[in-house]
Amino acid sequence: MALIQLNDVSKSYQVGQISQPALRNVSVDIETGGLVTFVGPSGSGKTTLLNLIGCMDRPSSGRITVDGKRVDNLGRKASAAFRGAHLGFIFQSFNLLPVLTVYENVEYPLLMIRRAPADQRQERVLRILEAVDMAGQKDKLPDQISGGQKQRVAVARALVTQPKVILADEPTANLDTETAKKIIALMREMRDAFGTTFVFSTHDPRIVEQADVVHTIVDGRLVSDSDFALHKSSGGADHA
Amino acid sequence: MRSLFKIALRNLRRYTRRTLLTSLLIVVGVVMVLLFSGLAGSFKSTMIGLITDSGLGHMQIHRRGFVASIDSLPLNLNMSPEGYAKVLQTLEAEPEILASAPRIKLGGMLSNYMDTTSVRISAVDPDRELAVSPGLSGRLIQPLINASLLAPGQVIIPERLARGLNIEPGQNVVLVATNRDGSVNGGQFEVVNLIEDVLGPQGRDAYMHIDDARTLLRMDQQEVTEVILRVRDFQRLDRVAAALESKLAGFTTSQGAPAFELHTWAKLSPFANIANMIDVLTITVKIVMIAIVLISVLNVMLMSVFERVREIGTMSAMGTAPRTILGLFVIEGGLLGLFGSMLGAGLGLAALAAIKAAEVSISFARMDNLVLRPSIDPWEVAAILGIVVLVAVLAALQPAWKASRMDPVQALGHV
Incomplete structure (x- = not known):
């Protein structure tokens, strides 16, 4: 069974008197341990799709299963609990909590959501900060580090609870090319180290090149599925 | 957290x-x-x-109906010696009462032999009065002699009244009062001290000895107008008052009405x-x-x-x-x-x-x-x-x- 399954999922938003469709009958399976991207132009429904997988929104119709649990009909508290237990998030604007240090930001999900014991928290946080090469900056506040470093911390924060899935909405949009490449490379390393599945929404070709699987969305419809191998054989970017 | x-x-x-x-x-x-x-x-x-400390006391007990007529100081609403004895007996059984003192209230005319004016008088038992009104001595213009407020034959008059009549301590004055039957009697008294005014219904009273008042009013019996009470703990005043009131309610007149009434300072003073x-x-x-x-x-x-x-x-x-x-x-x-x-x-x-x-x-x-x-x-x-x-x-x-x-x-x- 796929890690994430979307069956005939639609989502519409009510704008005044008009129902505005954002996703139309999307069905897709996402397997464990890949770098999966959803690409498409702005307004195509990528973020909506990630929000639905991330239990932050509910579909108008269809069925969504994440890690064997149906999540399309969860209530507010249950969806928060599910996100805390199974998912990690990386945001375009990093979204680190400004009053917490690098260490405390990474510790936050373990402390405030998982309620992990202190020794376990310390061990995990330091290990993950080492992994993202931010251990030396652990006592700094977010406004004392660069954008790339912030995104490294955000990756560490998403990974620290060892979720099966990390959802990343345009994670490189605010980064320069060099930093973006490093972040993607970091994600690949983390995927290999922890077996985490990364699901991105992006229209950044730098991510698309590096992805294992690319799904294209246009006007809320999934128009093509491209296995990376196919993509690569048809002249896609080289990938180690 | x-x-x-x-x-x-x-x-x-x-x-x-x-x-x-x-x-x-x-x-x-x-x-x-x-x-x-x-x-x-x-x-x-x-x-x-x-x-409360310099005249009014914490509570007062009167014969029922006196407070309603307090402005005219009616002598016919005094407590009889038997009534006063009952009150004293009740007070002795109440451990939260620190001290009590009897008073006779009367109105009269005061003269310095040249000018005359009306005056309200509290006739007191000097020693017991100081126990219920420890602040009274603080209002006196001259310090107490031998810790005694006054002796028979002496009066203390309000300072402002004394100033109006040009009376100094040591001078003699004449007090004239009407008794219960309407006959008038007078006597000469020495002004032993002057007293400052204080806010409240008894704040401008003159003071005389209770025995002198009985003589002036030609009382046959040891009547009293009111009994002033001081409690041990002022914070518990309302509780003590309620307990005492219920005990006093047991004393009734021949018509079956309550014989006495008890008022706390708050019911007697406009400052409340x-x-x-x-x-x-x-x-x-x-x-x-x-x-x-x-x-x-x-x-x-x-x-x-x-x-x-x-x-x-x-x-x-x-x-x-x-x-x-x-x-x-x-x-x-x-x-x-x-x-x-x-x-x-x-x-x-x-x-x-x-x-x-x-x-x-x-x-x-x-x-x-x-x-x-x-x-x-x-x-x-x-x-x-x-x-x-x-x-x-x-x-x-x-x-x-x-x-x-x-x-x-x-x-x-x-x-």
Whole structure:
């Protein structure tokens, strides 16, 4: 069974008197341990799709299963609990909590959501900060580090609870090319180290090149599925 | 919980200016309440002490119907010796009564042989009177001789009345009074002392010996008009009064009506109304303070939630439970209230101590040089702090609730 399954999922938003469709009958399976991207132009429904997988929104119709649990009909508290237990998030604007240090930001999900014991928290946080090469900056506040470093911390924060899935909405949009490449490379390393599945929404070709699987969305419809191998054989970017 | 406090504290520090301004408003409110409570409270207790200790007593027992006719001082409503004995017997069985003293109240004419004026007189047993009115000696112009208020043949007259008639201590005066049957009798007395006026129904009375009054009024029996009582613990006055009242209710007239009536100082002195007004004003000032805290904390927390929408969205997206987000903002509000109230309490208490040290004096009614010694019960300070923190928490609840219910998708998209 796929890690994430979307069956005939639609989502519409009510704008005044008009129902505005954002996703139309999307069905897709996402397997464990890949770098999966959803690409498409702005307004195509990528973020909506990630929000639905991330239990932050509910579909108008269809069925969504994440890690064997149906999540399309969860209530507010249950969806928060599910996100805390199974998912990690990386945001375009990093979204680190400004009053917490690098260490405390990474510790936050373990402390405030998982309620992990202190020794376990310390061990995990330091290990993950080492992994993202931010251990030396652990006592700094977010406004004392660069954008790339912030995104490294955000990756560490998403990974620290060892979720099966990390959802990343345009994670490189605010980064320069060099930093973006490093972040993607970091994600690949983390995927290999922890077996985490990364699901991105992006229209950044730098991510698309590096992805294992690319799904294209246009006007809320999934128009093509491209296995990376196919993509690569048809002249896609080289990938180690 | 500790982590929530840490984050809340840092968020307050993050918006330093706003936190300081809000705290300042709370400080002003708390200082205002403490100053008003301290000053008004001390004025009230000083006045009550002055009134009760220097004439009125804590409670008075009369024959039923006397207080309703008190302006005419009716001699026919005096207690008989048997009635007085019953009252004394009841008082002896009441351990919370510290002292009691009998008085005869009468009206008369006072003359310095040239001018004559009307006067109200309290005829007292001097030793027992000082036990129920320990402040009486403080009102005298000259110090007591041999700790005795007066002896038979002596009178103490109000200072203002003495000044009007050019009477000095040591002079003789004539007192004329009408007895119960309507016949007039007079006697010559030495003015042994003068007494300052004090607020209250007996504040301008002259004093004479109770035996002299009986002679002047040609009483056949040892009648008394009233029995003045002093309790051991003034805080328990109402409880003691209620207990005593129910015991006195057991004594009835031949018609079956209660024979005696008991009144506390509050029912006899008009100052009780002023004391009630002070209490109402104190409550009003507290309500103003609560409004200040409520509005300022509500305003600052609403702004805080509005400015941190994306942060709330991030916390919510990561799976933070709504109650944790609610708790964070409630704690922020509560801490704001706590800081403001602590600082306000410190400043307010310092201001009260400064006023006390400065020995500020005021005039009230016809009393001059009343020194204000403001103080405030530590429990009241604690209650004020508690109220401020509680109100701050309540004010933060609505914005906190709003934050905890925020849709993460909309919050993350907030610009």
